[in-house]
Amino acid sequence: MSLRLKAANDNGVVMKKRWVPVQDGRTLDAHAAIAGTPAIPMDQDFTVIGERMA
Structure with missing residues (x-):
């Protein structure tokens, strides 16, 4: 998890x-x-024609 995402999560x-x-x-x-x-959600991948992509 990135520091930016952690900071956001910590602050609700x-x-x-x-x-x-x-x-x-x-x-x-x-x-x-x-x-x-x-x-x-930021920590999930997109699914494009069955392939997971960040």
């Missing part, structure tokens, strides 16, 4: 992250497909 702050692809001609379809999904 719930930090989350969201997948935000660039959405240009180089963006993979799989990455674009999960755009707009709900935010997840």
